[in-house]
Amino acid sequence: MPLSLVIFGASGDLTSRKLIPAMFQLFRKGRLPAGTQIIGSARTPFSDDAWRQALAKTTQEFNGKHFDQAAWDKFAPAIHYHAGDINTASDFEGLHKRLTELEGSAGATRVYYLATAPHTYEEIVEQLGASGLADEVHGPRRIVIEKPFGTDSASARHLNEVVHSVFHEQQVYRIDHYLGKETVQNILVLRFANTIFEPVWNRNYVDHVQITVAEEVAVGRRGSFYDETGILRDMFQNHLLQLLTITAMEAPVRYEAEAVRDEKVKVLSAIRPMAPETVAGATLRGQYLGYRNEPGVKPDSQTATFGAVRLAVDNWRWHGVPFYLRSGKAMSCRTTQIVVQFRQPPHMVFDSQPDHACDADQLVIQIQPAEGIQLHMQTKVPDAGMKLRQTDLEFSYSREFKGVMPEAYERLLLDVFQGDASLFARADEVELAWGIIDPLVSAWQKQAQPPLEIYEPGLWGPTSAAEWMDKQGRQWFDSCPVLS
Secondary structure (H helix, E strand, C coil), X not given: CCEEEEEECCCCHHHHHHHHHHHHHHHHCCCCCCCCEEEEEECCCCCHHHHHHHHHHHHHHHHHHHXXXXXXXXXXXHEEEEECCCCCXXXXXXXXXXXXXXXXXXXXXXXXXXXCCHHHHHHHHHHHHHCCCCCCCCCCEEEEECCCXXXXXXXXXXXXXXXXXXCCHHHEEECCHHHHCHHHHHHHHHHHCCCCCHHHCXXXXXXEEEEEEECCXXXXXXXXXXXXXXXXXXXXXXXXXHHHHHHHCCCXXXXXXXXXXXXXXXXXXXXXXXXXXXXXXXXXXXXXXXXXXXXXXXXXXXXXXXXXXXXXECCCCCCCCEEEEEEECCECCCEEXXXXXXXXXXXXXXXXXXXXXXXXXXXXXXXXXXXXXXXXXXXXXXXXXXXXXXXXXXXXXXXXXXXXXXXXXXXXXXXXXXXXXCCCECHXXXXXXXXXXXXXXXXXXXXXXXXXXEECCCECCCCXXXXXXXXXXXXXXXCCCCCC
């Protein structure tokens, strides 16, 4: 069946930088259904040709030397524009008429993508329902909703109720672009397609797990948004908890949407709730020096730009194994990585190597930008008696696979078109994630605990972060990704 992708917020940055380039790449690879149409909608007045020309320029900038003008000329006629205001019912009626004309009597699978500000989601969903655009008489109807999905448990629950009043859960795709990254999906393959990792992927052999999403850039032009959001809502509720669930989940019965999401929900359900009095000891928060001078930021802002959280997963596999989640702005480098820190050997048999001098094994999964996997393990130094040194076994995507790594949105959009929700959050998953983060947000805001620490840009957050880990007998993996 032909496909119609309707993008609300078509004049925005997400559309030009991510969605259209991803659709163009899918077109070049021959992965879009015949008769695919892209219809952009926003208040900005554009003709079809004017929008095509604007998108040609931004797509060329995004793709760089990989831009193919001949392929674009074949792709561009499928792009259309329909000006409209999300608050005006007649504009949705006009959109309905335009889509019917483009699709013809055969109908099409229709995907509505909300690339708009989060506060508009509810209005768009209600207008889609009232105008009949959500009816499935002439083909499947699906809706893609960007993060953040709500700002806390109550708002997420309310938004779910609004969405479910128009769409069934099977039609809803709550997108987190991190899950579209090849290296994130490779975690499932690493664990469940190999026999050497799963037997040691538990409390008997793992000391702790670190998940870091560090950004080298400062807040910049996002100041007004970020000052109302903060690091917990911006990164922890979605990206970090998603990475945690994939790292900690049990093997699904099969690689199928509901089976995968069932296991992720089980992990979130097993995370120990954090009482207000325990937040100060289990979290850290910081703010980079100069944040209060960013445009749109309050001069006395207490918003955290760095956070570290220790979580416990109370199930059979992970009991007693802490999960350390960390993220921040203006840090040493840009990296997203998962470190599985194994336990020390129970007894060191080499007299020349005392117990405290032997580094335990580590499995480091680099999500970005140096995509790959490193296994840090002990080996013997040649011609030096029984002296040991930690060395690496390494898998690098760029070395093993030729070509350009696909953008996350390519995979996620294709999954939506094919009706595969494996890499998308379910309603209960979103609400559980907010339930974990809400108590932390409350303690940081209302109790001002733990204290907000100022850190210099270019570091790995506040200096107390290393001291905090040292008191627990552990160390952060503070290493910028280098894969040969």
